[in-house]
Amino acid sequence: MIPRIDAAALTDPQHAGHAAARDAAATAATGVGFLTIHNTALTPARVSDVIVAYRAFFHLPAAAKQTVDMSRTGSNRGWGASGSEQVNPDANPDYKQVFDCGVTLPASHPYRTAGIPAYARNQWPDQPADFAPLLRRYFTDACLVARGLLVAILNAVGEDGPFFADKFGTPMALLRGNFYPRRPASAGARDFGIATHTDYGCLTLLATDGSPGLEVRQRGGGWIPVSAPPGEFVINFGEMLEIWTAGRVKATPHRVIGTQDERISVPLFFNPDHDANVAPAGAAPVMALDHLQRRFNETYVHLQKT
Numbered sequence: 001m002i003p004r005i006d007a008a009a010l011t012d013p014q015h016a017g018h019a020a021a022r023d024a025a026a027t028a029a030t031g032v033g034f035l036t037i038h039n040t041a042l043t044p045a046r047v048s049d050v051i052v053a054y055r056a057f058f059h060l061p062a063a064a065k066q067t068v069d070m071s072r073t074g075s076n077r078g079w080g081a082s083g084s085e086q087v088n089p090d091a092n093p094d095y096k097q098v099f100d101c102g103v104t105l106p107a108s109h110p111y112r113t114a115g116i117p118a119y120a121r122n123q124w125p126d127q128p129a130d131f132a133p134l135l136r137r138y139f140t141d142a143c144l145v146a147r148g149l150l151v152a153i154l155n156a157v158g159e160d161g162p163f164f165a166d167k168f169g170t171p172m173a174l175l176r177g178n179f180y181p182r183r184p185a186s187a188g189a190r191d192f193g194i195a196t197h198t199d200y201g202c203l204t205l206l207a208t209d210g211s212p213g214l215e216v217r218q219r220g221g222g223w224i225p226v227s228a229p230p231g232e233f234v235i236n237f238g239e240m241l242e243i244w245t246a247g248r249v250k251a252t253p254h255r256v257i258g259t260q261d262e263r264i265s266v267p268l269f270f271n272p273d274h275d276a277n278v279a280p281a282g283a284a285p286v287m288a289l290d291h292l293q294r295r296f297n298e299t300y301v302h303l304q305k306t
């Protein structure tokens with residue numbers, strides 16, 4: 001149902017397995033909206049190092065994490081405490097914690113001086129050591145992998161992949177560490193690690209520590225569990241790509257209820273440039289920034305207008 005695809009076969013038209021990988025990716029992108037990918041440029045050891053660093057950060061005392069608390073800012077860089085995001089208005093705010101970072105731009109960059117929140121300054125904690133350089137390098141390389149996969153998957157569904165890829169020059173991509181503590185004993189039916197939602201952007205490249213928890217809504221009803229050890233990635237698509245492809249590529253709802261074990265996942269939300277028009281050809285323009293900022297303002301509790 002959710003195919004497991006070799007990234008080299010998918011992205012290299014000369015690869016012996018290309019046609020099969022391409023067909024499986026197209027079926028997944030236009031159907032269930034999820035696939036898993038292995039054999040990318042991001043090695044299992046690399047992803048494990050990133051997960052170890054996030055775990056060290058999330059295990060710090062709250063006072064240390066509060067030094068980079070995003071709720072003290074007007075944007076979404078740094079730590080988000082448990083309850084800081086409500087992805088579904090019918091559920092309570094999620095009990096996960098997050099750490100969000102994006103592209104690093106000099107303070108003099110026009111997007112920074114214009115004060116575009118999607119390009120806000122990253123906030124880095126003092127601990128763990130080397131957290132910033134590790135995540136910056138991972139962000140850069142994960143964006144390259146995401147871009148290659150996006151082109152290949154769009155080509156597979158019969159779209160003009162390079163046309164889309166061209167709109168990711170200074171992407172509003174967001175790298176997140178999700179930390180799910182053990183599900184609280186008091187949690188009820190409206191409490192989730194992350195409640196049912198669709199992602200906002202184009203392609204999500206999700207690494208996890210291998211623990212179960214992610215569930216994908218099946219079109220006919222019911223939930224499909226998906227897991228991926230470090231070095232394998234879950235790929236899904238967001239609202240902007242569904243809009244942009246006039247509904248061909250599916251943004252599928254998913255959730256994490258949570259278990260008795262803590263869990264870490266690391267999505268890279270590969271969002272386009274702020275001024276990319278993500279409307280399908282012939283439709284009224286939809287600026288990527290407008291869509292993303294509206295969704296941020298709806299879901300981050302500190303950005304919600306009451």
Ligand SMILES: O=C(O)CCC(=O)C(=O)O
Binds near residue numbers: 176178194214255
């Ligand atoms: O933790 C996961 O496996 C999924 C997280 C997720 O859906 C998200 O951060 O948007």
Ligand SMILES: [Fe+2]
Binds near residue numbers: 198254
């Ligand atoms: Fe998600």
